[in-house]
Amino acid sequence: MHTPPLASRLGAEAIGTFWLVLGGCGSAVFAALFLNSEGTQMGIGFLGVALAFGLSVLTGIYAFGHISGGHFNPAVTIGLAMGRRFEWKDVVPYILVQVVGGLIAGAVIYFVASGKTGFEAAGNMAANGFGDNSPGGYTLMTAAVIEIVLTAIFLYVILGSTDGRAPKGFAGISIGLTLTLIHLISIPVTNTSVNPARSTAVAFFNGDGAPGQLWLFWLAPIIGALIAGATYRFISAEPRPDISGEVRD
Template sequence: MSAMKKYTAEGLGTFALVLFGCGAATIAGVSATGPSGLGLLGISLAFGLAVVAMAYTIGPISGCHINPAISVAMCVAGKLSAKDLIGYVIAQCIGAILGAAILYVIATGSAGFEMVPWSLGSNGWGEGYLGAYDMKSAFITEFVFTFLFLMVIFGTTAKKASPQMAGLAIGISLALIHFVAIPITGTSVNPARSIGPAIFAGGIAIQQLWLFIVAPLAGGIFAALLRKVFVDD
């Protein structure tokens, strides 16, 4: 498989994840002050099902990382080259930004839409954001749930695992993570997914973006280092 085809697949997959997941949150589901419409269950399933759909669409091409935390963890685990890591992360971030751009264009077409703090499904914490959890809770949430997410990925893609079920298991685990983490941070566990919406939301979403880069990357690296305790890969 050519490198450019893999990078394009990663960009497309991340584009779809942001458009489906953040789109559900923005248009039909949840604001920074609380859930409405689809609510927490619907938003969680939107993100999880987006991963399932993309896993079976681009998985055979690129492995369907669509998340820099996954790509970095795979590189640390020796499953992705440094060259591909750079290509994957750039493509993922571009895809996320394009997904957020399309979502912005669609959302602003509604007369009732207003760009408020943490718009377009941006991640955040603190006063005014969903459950108003503090930075400590937000960091722990993103670190721990990214760690658990990567453990699922390492386990379901191990040699003795069933490859046909990997996409479904990974998507379900992401939905489960959203069930718990949405009220705390809006759920990132994916730096690219956070970067896209934050660029358009600006303000406090940009100021808080660092946490949604650092914590997921640290959680993913921690999983890569500890995986052999739990997984025979």
């Protein structure tokens, strides 16, 4: 199968990450809590935000997966490289454009949100956090554990769904639904990261302690991804994993 040039793949990763952050974090900022003129709650809540993240990655995979692999997440890129599904030499360029795409989306969200009278970005940009910055007040250790475990599960699903022996054409659906479920589990704990680019995208616009806690939302997802990437071939009895930059469907 022909591999698109690196420039094309990087462009697809940047746009896909932009879309994931805009769809997921944008829904959390604009629509999670919304009151109509009569004071009735019309927001989408945790369920809606979880679906928004899942739909963003699902549609992104089907739009760009055949170009770049549809990672949109540094942890996914690193996990796939560890699992010998992706070239290590392309890891850094992928991560750089994912972070840039996410930051551009964060800037768009901030600009639009600032158009509402009385909006204050501090604490209201869907940033990830622990302790006082956790939606439910969860500690550093519990935040680390949930992010490591859920990122590992996410990578197992990605590796399994894109395995050459898996049913064809369903990878995007299973990955998108898994990300939805992950958010349903952990929004109250950390606001759900499992994606360092997503966390970086809004942390600096959010302020309020989020930039100082950003290290955890790089470290924990990467650890989870490395665990899954290193162990998947033993679980799956995959004899010689292919090195590929594509999400195979």
